Amino acid sequence: MFTGIVEELGEVVAREGELLTLRGHVVTGDAKHGDSIAVNGVCLTVVGVESDTFTVEVMKETFDRSSLGSVAPGEKVNLERAVTAATRLGGHIVQGHVDGVGVIDSKAPGGGWEDVRITLPSGLDRYIVEKGSITVDGISLTVVAVDETGFTVSLIPTTLELTTLGHKGVGALVNLEVDVIAKYVEKLVKRA
Incomplete structure (x- = not known):
């Protein structure tokens, strides 16, 4: 779950098949394998973290039903880590499921x-x-x-x-x- 309060403006570093690598120094600060990060509002699972970049796997369904199907290296993206029990809900309840x-x-x-x-x-x-x-x-x-x-x-x-x-x-x-x-x-x- 997310709040819709963007933590940082990140960048697409690479797109190789179903893998997207993104740069975001804030969201990678405590990111680990299995964490959820919203990328332009799409909830994605982290499969790798390296310095200030992270990699996610994206299903064909997600590429087809969201604007992520057209992202390219160098493009800016909104990034937000999933909420925790201690997080303020400053926006509203957001699932990261694109309608x-x-x-x-x-x-x-x-x-x-x-x-x-x-x-x-x-x-x-x-x-x-x-x-x-x-x-x-x-x-x-x-x-x-x-x-x-x-x-x-x-x-x-x-x-x-x-x-x-x-x-x-x-x-x-x-x-x-x-x-x-x-x-x-x-x-x-x-x-x-």
Whole structure:
């Protein structure tokens, strides 16, 4: 489980088949084999650690269903270690299970912030509510507005500087994870 509070902006070092090697001096500080690290919001298992890099194995399913299928060496990625019992839950409950891939539709600067509109894959709009939580590339964000085709979030300068969303342009792919509580409620209501 994660919080959606990105710990550092890392970098893809190598991609060889199902192996990704990433650089992140913060997340590798205490990382060991078997740990979970979210990479752009995708929960991945560490299979090797060396100095300030770590390696993860990525299944074909994960490459196919997330934006990780298009990552290349040199690309920036959001990194977050899994929560512990002593961790503050500063964002919201994030599983690291991508529900779909969205596309940055527009970016509009505001008075010290930036509004970003993201298009949604079909069917995800039912889980997103105004002022509710959503995870974009592993970043816990508050939804400003939502409709059937997309949603808008407002990003503060810190988020723009310290995460991938400040570096990605219009047309970029982003991993989306909707609120897990909404999915459970839907399933329970359907059964009732």
